[in-house]
Structures are given as structure tokens and as C-alpha cells.
Amino acid sequence: MTPLDSSAALWNLLEHNRNNCEWKLTVMATSAVARETVFALRRQIAKIEGTLPERLQAPAGAPVDAPRNPTADVTPHDLTIVRRGLAVAPPDAFLRTGAEALDTALGGGLPKAALSEIHGAATRDAGAVAGFALSLVSLILKQGSRLPVLWIGTAEVFREAGFPYATGLHRLFGIEPEQLLFSEAPRLLDALWTAEEAARMTALAAVVLEIRGSPQRLDLTATRRLHARAQSAGRPVFLLRQAGEAEPTAAPVRLVLSAAPSAPRQTIAGPLAGSIGRPAFTVSIGKSRTALPGQFTLEWNPDERSFEERRTGEERAANPVPVVSASRRGKDPAPASGAVLAFATVGSPAAGDQPSPGERAAHRRPRRAG
Amino acid sequence: MISHRQANAQRIAALDERAEALHLKRGMGIADARAMHPSIDVVEADPEADRRLLESLADWCDRYTPLVAIDAADGLFLDVTGCTHLFGGERAMLDDILSRFFHQGFDVRAGLAATPGAAWAAARFSGDRIVPGGEEEALLAPLPLAALRIEPEIRASLESVGLRTAGAVMAAPRAPLARRFGGSLLLRLDQALGRLDEAVSPRLPVAPLSVERHLAEPIMLTDEIERLVKMLATTLKADLERRGEGARRLALLLFRVDGAVSRIAVGTSRPLREPLLIQKLFHERLAALEQDIDAGYGFDLVRLSVLSAATFDMQQADLTGETRDEGADIALFADRIRARLGHSAVLKPVAVESHLPERAVAMLPYAEAPQRVSAPKQPDKMPGKIQDTRPVLRPERPIRLFRSPEPIEVPATEMPEGPPLNFRWRRALYRVARAEGPERIAPEWWRQAAGQEATRDYFRIEDSDGRRYWLYRQGLYGAAHAAPRWFMHGVFA
Numbered sequence: 001m002t003p004l005d006s007s008a009a010l011w012n013l014l015e016h017n018r019n020n021c022e023w024k025l026t027v028m029a030t031s032a033v034a035r036e037t038v039f040a041l042r043r044q045i046a047k048i049e050g051t052l053p054e055r056l057q058a059p060a061g062a063p064v065d066a067p068r069n070p071t072a073d074v075t076p077h078d079l080t081i082v083r084r085g086l087a088v089a090p091p092d093a094f095l096r097t098g099a100e101a102l103d104t105a106l107g108g109g110l111p112k113a114a115l116s117e118i119h120g121a122a123t124r125d126a127g128a129v130a131g132f133a134l135s136l137v138s139l140i141l142k143q144g145s146r147l148p149v150l151w152i153g154t155a156e157v158f159r160e161a162g163f164p165y166a167t168g169l170h171r172l173f174g175i176e177p178e179q180l181l182f183s184e185a186p187r188l189l190d191a192l193w194t195a196e197e198a199a200r201m202t203a204l205a206a207v208v209l210e211i212r213g214s215p216q217r218l219d220l221t222a223t224r225r226l227h228a229r230a231q232s233a234g235r236p237v238f239l240l241r242q243a244g245e246a247e248p249t250a251a252p253v254r255l256v257l258s259a260a261p262s263a264p265r266q267t268i269a270g271p272l273a274g275s276i277g278r279p280a281f282t283v284s285i286g287k288s289r290t291a292l293p294g295q296f297t298l299e300w301n302p303d304e305r306s307f308e309e310r311r312t313g314e315e316r317a318a319n320p321v322p323v324v325s326a327s328r329r330g331k332d333p334a335p336a337s338g339a340v341l342a343f344a345t346v347g348s349p350a351a352g353d354q355p356s357p358g359e360r361a362a363h364r365r366p367r368r369a370g
Numbered sequence: 371m372i373s374h375r376q377a378n379a380q381r382i383a384a385l386d387e388r389a390e391a392l393h394l395k396r397g398m399g400i401a402d403a404r405a406m407h408p409s410i411d412v413v414e415a416d417p418e419a420d421r422r423l424l425e426s427l428a429d430w431c432d433r434y435t436p437l438v439a440i441d442a443a444d445g446l447f448l449d450v451t452g453c454t455h456l457f458g459g460e461r462a463m464l465d466d467i468l469s470r471f472f473h474q475g476f477d478v479r480a481g482l483a484a485t486p487g488a489a490w491a492a493a494r495f496s497g498d499r500i501v502p503g504g505e506e507e508a509l510l511a512p513l514p515l516a517a518l519r520i521e522p523e524i525r526a527s528l529e530s531v532g533l534r535t536a537g538a539v540m541a542a543p544r545a546p547l548a549r550r551f552g553g554s555l556l557l558r559l560d561q562a563l564g565r566l567d568e569a570v571s572p573r574l575p576v577a578p579l580s581v582e583r584h585l586a587e588p589i590m591l592t593d594e595i596e597r598l599v600k601m602l603a604t605t606l607k608a609d610l611e612r613r614g615e616g617a618r619r620l621a622l623l624l625f626r627v628d629g630a631v632s633r634i635a636v637g638t639s640r641p642l643r644e645p646l647l648i649q650k651l652f653h654e655r656l657a658a659l660e661q662d663i664d665a666g667y668g669f670d671l672v673r674l675s676v677l678s679a680a681t682f683d684m685q686q687a688d689l690t691g692e693t694r695d696e697g698a699d700i701a702l703f704a705d706r707i708r709a710r711l712g713h714s715a716v717l718k719p720v721a722v723e724s725h726l727p728e729r730a731v732a733m734l735p736y737a738e739a740p741q742r743v744s745a746p747k748q749p750d751k752m753p754g755k756i757q758d759t760r761p762v763l764r765p766e767r768p769i770r771l772f773r774s775p776e777p778i779e780v781p782a783t784e785m786p787e788g789p790p791l792n793f794r795w796r797r798a799l800y801r802v803a804r805a806e807g808p809e810r811i812a813p814e815w816w817r818q819a820a821g822q823e824a825t826r827d828y829f830r831i832e833d834s835d836g837r838r839y840w841l842y843r844q845g846l847y848g849a850a851h852a853a854p855r856w857f858m859h860g861v862f863a
Contacts, residue, residue, distance in 0.1 A: 131863025
């Protein structure tokens with residue numbers, strides 16, 4: 001590779017680095033060697049652009065190859081170098097979701113002073129998309145802010161996906177109704193204008209802009225304006241997109257949300273089978289300057305107002321308590337009727353046996369055949 | 371010539387000079403007129419359009435005085451008390467009005483007098499006359515009875531007894547007049563002569579404060595209007611400060627050279643007096659109305675009025691000289707959005723005491739919502755009363771609620787009162803994986819007639835993909851006449 005070739009490749013990459021993060025991630029994923037080259041080139045880019053590179057833990061097992069990059073002034077352990085924006089971000093510039101794996105993948109969390117896109121594949125995912133965005137808002141408000149949150153949407157999206165319901169938001173995310181402001185714009189243009197005006201305000205804790213579909217007006221320019229205003233105001237702008245395509249936008253991070261089956265409710269006697277517990281989301285990183293594509297399942301804890309990560313298969317394994325406890329006499333009273341049986345212990349002849357709390361709860365839950 | 375239908379016959383309602391020259395008269399039948407002059411042009415009368423025209427003229431007359439009233443179908447009352455000196459005296463003002471109307475293409479008659487009745491008579495019967503105070507009697511005496519604004523029946527009966535002029539009525543003894551023709555005749559007479567006060571009821575409320583600027587060179591550009599607004603607002607600020615008030619509603623009146631008047635109003639959620647902020651609000655309003663405002667040949671008079679004002683709370687500044695009030699920023703932001711997108715563009719949820727989910731939250735426009743909502747009061751701890759220490763179990767509520775519940779098809783439920791096994795919503799089929807419920811929500815019987823709305827049983831549903839919904843069944847199986855219907859009401863996170 002001649003010096004000319006390599007510098008041309010470098011500039012190419014620089015352009016890609018600016019415009020197309022997905023491409024980069026694909027490259028990174030293909031092979032370890034390619035990844036290594038990308039990291040090396042990225043260090044170069046950071047040097048050329050004159051910005052201080054940020055350090056991130058190298059992915060486990062990434063080979064250390066310092067001699068191949070004599071220009072890179074990094075220690076072998078900080079192999080990956082990432083760049084966010086044109087300035088070096090202070091550590092509190094990130095909103096930590098609290099789910100370790102997601103935070104690490106995003107390089108410390110979601111940027112606080114930026115536009116972040118949250119996508120839902122279909123309008124019916126509006127609950128998950130809105131729920132995740134509101135959990136992020138709740139995390140921001142948890143830090144002691146009493147500022148209001150503005151939710152902007154077009155009339156179409158509120159009609160199709162439902163209007164945010166203040167009572168529900170208060171119960172689940174601890175956002176007081178007084179802290180909420182809604183703006184319903186008749187047209188997309190008006191919604192974008194409102195969002196731009198709101199994004200520059202420091203008197204708002206966060207701005208949520210919700211848009212359905214992939215309108216042409218929501219292009220690179222429009223999102224860049226939003227992003228720039230969010231950056232200068234130091235407030236997050238969440239762009240919720242229902243049933244939209246992944247188009248190039250100025251948002252540094254795009255998350256794709258879908259609902260995950262919730263874990264059963266926790267009772268004193270253990271999980272209550274068949275119940276619907278805390279809200280759970282499947283988050284996949286659609287675009288990020290730093291992260292590898294990945295999928296995470298998060299669960300929102302409304303009491304603590306925090307995220308918990310769910311390991312796969314956990315909800316299946318951690319269910320030691322039977323739905324209806326087996327008969328105390330050792331014989332299932334009605335084995336033919338199916339796995340779930342209501343009022344099993346009531347009919348059992350176990351005199352003096354008090355039903356356990358789990359059983360009592362089982363009586364109340366809807367009766368189902370399986 | 372304009373015709374109208376009166377007593378089942380087409381008659382002449384109004385006519386121009388050329389028709390008058392043909393010896394046609396008002397009230398004449400169209401058929402007769404056509405027989406005399408077959409070439410006349412007849413147009414059907416449009417009282418609605420006439421009224422609109424008169425109202426726009428009244429709007430325009432606002433430039434002379436804020437007290438403009440519409441008189442019947444073809445007249446305007448202008449209360450110019452205290453305004454004439456602004457236009458160089460009574461005669462100059464009257465000339466100005468007449469010449470401006472003439473240039474707009476109107477043929478008007480005007481009269482100026484100390485009482486509305488005398489002015490009315492002067493305008494209609496003696497033409498463009500200024501009646502000095504005290505000379506009302508001299509004006510009215512030779513005029514016919516119609517100048518007294520009395521009903522035609524009274525007029526006819528007065529004429530039948532030989533009283534043909536106002537002077538004759540004035541000379542007649544009052545008591546028999548009142549007895550025979552009723553009180554309204556004397557009332558009109560006294561009002562015209564100034565013995566009784568007659569109030570002109572203005573068609574628009576008079577703004578407590580307004581500032582205006584007459585322009586020698588008409589302006590057309592929005593930028594120029596905005597700059598002018600700021601200048602006017604600066605003048606207004608001093609007045610507002612003196613009164614210790616801030617503006618809650620402001621109106622900008624743009625008088626076009628050719629007589630059209632545009633009225634642009636903005637509202638604020640907090641009292642406002644800062645010229646720059648007022649300019650900002652009008653900037654948004656003008657941007658939103660860009661297509662609707664036709665500058666035409668330009669505006670030659672711009673007026674900024676405070677329609678309603680409220681006490682302005684002064685803010686104590688800290689030592690750095692800055693007052694920090696985040697609410698003010700939000701209020702201004704909300705006002706600007708409202709100026710551009712309409713009254714209910716920024717909404718604030720307010721909790722309402724109701725167990726019906728759709729009624730539990732009211733969405734109010736920002737300006738109307740209470741600024742500080744106090745937390746619901748805790749019941750007093752009474753000594754001796756057993757406290758209920760159980761945790762409050764509040765049912766889960768969705769995070770999004772459909773404005774109107776959407777009907778869904780439920781082919782089968784597991785059991786009559788149970789949750790559905792699957793359902794069809796917006797043409798897609800959903801399989802229910804898990805369900806919780808029912809939560810029964812009864813209608814508010816104290817609000818509507820009994821039996822109007824059925825009981826709802828709500829279920830939390832999780833479908834096979836993990837999405838969570840809030841469904842309800844309206845009505846009970848077997849209880850009502852019709853089969854229960856199912857609705858989708860909200861989605862959970």
C-alpha cells in the first residue's frame with residue numbers, strides 16, 4: 001500500500017465516518033483484521049481532525065497490534081478510540097441507562113445534549129417506543145430536575161398511536177402531570193417548527209418529537225438543525241419514529257425498539273405465572289458511532305425508576321413455584337384438565353390446609369386453559 | 371337598481387341617480403318599472419352582503435373613534451367626543467371622513483351634532499351639517515316627522531291629526547301627546563334635543579389602552595409592520611407601567627389605504643409589557659397569517675390595542691441583576707406556539723376526579739391551565755380514628771390512550787366473562803398470550819341518564835409478540851339486549 005493509497009483510503013473513511021456509520025459497523029463486524037484496520041484508521045482520523053480521541057475498552061479478544069500503528073499514541077489496552085462530535089465530551093454528557101451492556105455498547109450511555117432517534121417498526125410498537133423514551137426522560141428527571149417535558153406530535157400520530165395518558169405516565173415513570181406539556185401540530189411542518197423552537201430552550205428538561213412514517217421533510221437538514229439546537233441548549237431531543245424507515249439523519253444514535261414479553265409479577269411467594277409484570281423492551285442499536293450492533297432486553301422498574309437488564313432465558317428458568325401448588329396429598333386432583341387449573345386447592349380435601357399466598361393470588365388471576 | 375321581495379311582490383329597494391332621473395322611486399313594483407323602462411338593470415337585494423359591507427365600514431371608522439355603532443341597515447354612529455381635535459377640529463374631521471369615503475367610492479351623508487338623534491336627522495335630512503350644541507331645536511323644527519326616528523304607525527297617526535313637522539310636535543302639549551301616541555315619541559324627541567342622554571352602544575369593546583401611528587407613506591412589508599409593532603409597544607410599555615399592569619390580550623389593527631381593516635389578536639399566558647416579546651408574538655402571528663393578510667396598496671394606520679390587561683407582578687432581581695424564572699420562558703414559548711398554531715397548540719394535562727379513564731385527565735390549553743396545582747389534600751389525622759395503613763393499590767393505567775376507543779373484533783373468548791383468545795384490530799390479528807383482569811369500571815351514573823352506557827370490563831393483554839394493550843368489553847353477556855362489544859382503549863409500555 002503506497003502512502004498515497006493509504007491516505008486516499010483514509011479520506012474515504014473520514015467521509016464515511018461522517019456520513020455513514022452503518023457501513024462502518026458492517027466492516028467492523030466482518031472480520032477481526034478489518035476491525036483492527038478500522039480502529040487504526042480511526043485513530044488517524046482523530047489525529048488529522050485535531051480532536052482528542054476518547055478511550056473505550058477494547059472488545060475482549062481484540063488483538064493488540066501497536067507496532068503496526070507507530071503513529072498511535074495509545075497504550076495497548078485502550079485499543080478502540082472513538083470520537084463523538086467535534087469536541088471531547090465530559091463524562092457527565094451521557095445519560096446512563098443503567099443497563100451495563102447497553103451503556104458500554106453506546107460508549108457510556110446516550111448523549112444528553114443531542115438528538116436521539118428511537119424507532120419502532122410499526123405503529124403498534126408505539127407503546128414500547130414511547131415507554132422507552134419516557135423511561136429515559138424519567139432517568140433525566142430522577143436527577144432532580146423539576147423542569148417540564150414537552151411532547152410534540154402531529155395530529156396524525158396522536159390519532160393513530162394514541163394520546164399520551166398523564167395518569168399512566170405518572171404511575172409508571174413518576175412524571176408529574178404538571179411537568180408535562182403537549183403540543184399537537186396539525187402538520188408535520190408545524191411540529192418540526194415547534195420542536196426546533198423547543199430544542200433551543202433550556203427551560204425544558206427534554207423534548208420528545210413524535211412522527212409517523214418517513215416524511216420527506218424530516219431529512220438530514222431538519223434533523224441537523226434539531227441536533228445543533230439540542231447541542232447548544234444541552235438538552236436531549238428524542239425523535240420517536242413510528243413505522244419509519246432508517247434514513248440518514250444527523251442523530252448520533254438510533255435505537256430500534258420493540259416490545260419484549262414481560263416477566264411475570266413478583267409476589268412474596270415468587271413469580272406469579274400468567275401475570276403481566278413490568279414493561280420490557282428489546283433495544284437494538286440501529287446506528288451509533290461507537291457501538292457494534294447488538295440487541296438488549298431491558299426491563300423498566302417503575303418503583304426504582306431504573307432499567308434492569310434481562311438475561312435471555314431468565315424468565316423461563318426463574319419460576320420455581322408451580323402455578324397451582326400440587327395437591328398436598330401428592331396426587332394431582334385433575335390431571336386431565338390441563339396444566340393450569342383454577343380453584344384447585346379449594347376442591348382438594350386437604351382439611352386445615354391454608355392456601356399459600358401464591359395460591360391465593362392464583363385464584364384471582366384470570367382463568368385460562370393453557 | 372336593486373329589487374327586493376316585499377308583500378309578495380318584487381319592489382325597488384334601492385336605486386342609483388340615473389334610475390332616479392327616470393322618475394323611478396323606492397317601493398315601486400319591478401313590473402311597473404319595467405313597463406316604464408324595459409331596459410333597466412335589476413339586481414336581487416342581498417341584505418347579508420350589505421350588512422357585511424357596513425361592518426367593514428364600521429371597522430374602518432375605528433380609525434376616528436373606538437366608539438362605532440351600527441344604526442339599522444344603512445347607518446353608522448360615531449361617538450367622536452374628545453376625538454375631533456386629533457383631526458383638526460369638527461369641520462376638518464367631517465371633511466376627512468367624507469373625502470375618504472368618496473375616494474373609496476361611497477356616497478355618504480354625514481351630520482355632526484351634540485346628540486345622536488340630532489346628528490341622525492342632520493345626516494339624513496339636511497346633509498353634511500354640523501349642528502352646534504343648543505341648536506338642535508332649530509335644526510329639527512322644519513324637518514318632517516321621519517327625522518324623529520319614530521315608528522311609521524305613530525308617524526302616520528301624527529300626520530292624520532295634522533302634525534306634519536317635528537316643530538309642530540314640539541309645540542304641541544306633551545301630556546296629550548304621550549297619552550295618545552305613547553312614550554316612545556317623547557323619548558325620541560327628548561333624546562334628539564338633548565334633554566335625555568342616549569348612549570351609543572359600540573359594536574366592539576373599547577380597549578383600555580391603545581396606541582396608533584398614522585403613516586404618510588403606506589407600509590406593506592411584514593418586517594416593517596413588525597418594526598412598527600415594536601415602536602408602538604415601546605410607547606405602550608410606559609402606559610402599562612404607570613398602571614402597574616401587563617397585557618393579556620393584544621390586538622393589532624392594520625387600516626388599509628382602501629378601507630379594509632385587518633385585526634390580528636394575540637393572547638399571552640402571563641401579563642406582558644416587554645416590547646421585544648410583544649414583537650415576537652406578533653411575528654409568529656403574522657407568519658401564520660401570511661396568506662390571509664393582503665397588504666394591497668399598503669397600510670396607512672397601524673394601531674396596537676391592549677384588549678385586556680392584568681396586574682403585572684414585578685420580579686425581584688438578585689444581586690447580579692438577573693431574575694431567574696423558568697416559568698416565564700415556558701410561558702413565552704407557549705404564547706409563541708399559540709400565536710402561530712392556534713389556541714390549543716400547547717396543552718397541559720390536569721388531573722380530574724373521575725374513575726373513568728378518559729375523563730381522569732383533562733387537556734387544557736396552557737394559558738387556561740392552573741399554573742400551580744396543589745397536591746391533593748391528605749385527610750386529616752383525627753385522634754381516635756383508626757388509620758388505614760394499607761398501601762394504596764392503584765390499578766395500572768396505559769401510557770397512551772386512544773381518543774375514542776377503537777372497536778375490535780373478538781371471535782372467541784375463553785369463557786363468557788373472560789379475556790379474548792385473540793382479536794382483530796385494524797385488520798390485523800393478534801394472539802393473546804397472557805391476560806390480566808377484568809377491572810370493572812362502571813359508568814358515572816350521576817352524570818348521565820341510567821342505562822345510557824354499559825359497564826366496562828378492562829383487561830390487560832399481552833400479545834404473542836410482547837406488546838401490551840388495554841382492552842375492554844362493553845356490556846355483559848346475557849344481561850343486555852345486544853351482545854357485548856369489544857374495544858381497544860390504550861397501549862401499555
